[in-house]
Amino acid sequence: MTAIDPGVELPATAENPPQVDNLDALESEAIHIFREVAGEFDRPVILFSGGKDSTVLVHLAHKAFRPAPVPFPLLHVDTGHNFPEVLAFRDDLVARDDLRLVVASVQDYIDDGRLSERPDGTRNPLQTTPLLDAIGENRFDAVFGGGRRDEERARAKERIFSLRNAFGQWDPRRQRPELWNLYNGKHRPGEHVRVFPLSNWTELDIWRYIQREKIELPEIYYAHRREVFQRDGMWLTSGPWGGPRDGEVVEEKTVRYRTVGDGSCTGAVESEAYTVDDVIAEVAASRLTERGATRADDRISEAAMEDRKREGYF
Incomplete structure (x- = not known):
């Protein structure tokens, strides 16, 4: 019997089906x-x-x-x-x-x-x-x-x-x-x-696919410096939607957005993830979904x- 070189990729057959990731x-x-x-x-x-x-x-x-x-x-x-x-x-x-x-x-x-x-x-x-x-x-x-x-x-x-x-x-x-x-x-x-x-x-999966397919995204998905203020445990930014309110202090921080939506209820997260690889590592370690972490409109009630x-x- 001839030994099979482990470095040689065999053609797909019934006995050796193609591998799908x-x-x-x-x-x-x-x-x-x-x-x-x-x-x-x-x-x-x-x-x-x-x-x-x-x-x-x-x-x-x-x-x-x-x-x-x-x-x-x-x-x-x-x-x-x-x-x-x-x-x-x-x-x-x-x-x-x-x-x-x-x-x-x-x-x-x-x-x-x-x-x-x-x-x-x-x-x-x-x-x-x-x-x-x-x-x-x-x-x-x-x-x-x-x-x-x-x-x-x-x-x-x-x-x-x-x-x-x-x-x-x-x-x-x-x-x-x-x-x-x-x-x-x-x-x-x-x-x-x-x-x-x-x-x-x-x-x-989304971020790994973005990495594999080299898909472009808005830059706010990656770490950048932005003036933000804290409300209900989230970092919001000021804009035409209003804010900050009295007592809410504006600070400049390095943040990124995990999701995008209405600026009045979409929060940023502190992050040093400047590249897709950085984001993948950050998401893999997270225990909160992006909506649970950064969307105030989903916190109104459990059934919002x-x-x-x-x-x-x-």
Whole structure:
């Protein structure tokens, strides 16, 4: 019998199946979901915030349909309180990749009286009405989101294909089984389906994929110097959303953002993670999800996210 050189890679056979790592499996699942939606629905759209998860979604959509262009537009619900770096990144990506962008503006709704500012100044909960109106006006029947099950309890309950009723509301009792990666996109006129290709990914998976694929992100995801003040255990930065309040001291610190959203409720974390490798090491050592650590709107109550999802939120 001839000895096998351990340094020689053998061809894949039934006895020696090809090795698929975790990122390959997650990527393959997400691409499969994108193609399923393209085959089942008439007018899909990708929710895009400029954050890491939605940027990974766009990257996966390119992979799913290349060399053809991404066949779906992007939809951004702009609170008017977004970080300037994120908006600049959004516009650069749309121009670079020749994508179509639909913007639903919370500020427009406030200006014409359809919505009112909240006493706490937070606009995240105000996104629901512009989102649902944009879905209805554009007749979007499938809406891709970057939600992951590891982020928050309510998101852990949601299926990959999540049926929403004619009012955009989520009912956990109407969740459908998804055995053997079979997805049921059937819906009545007026209803739509939220689709979550990243459901089975973790924050660490996202960052390892960003590293492997060399995906660009807004610079605020990496350590930088910024003036911040502390509120409810989080480092917030001042902006058009207001702050600091009386007694809140502004300090300059080295921070980064683990998630991006409305500036009034999205906190930074102290960090020396200047590169993707640094971030991966930091996330691997963390015991808090990014939403639990840096999103004030999720701290209102234990069911805060689930309550918003029932109303039609992301």
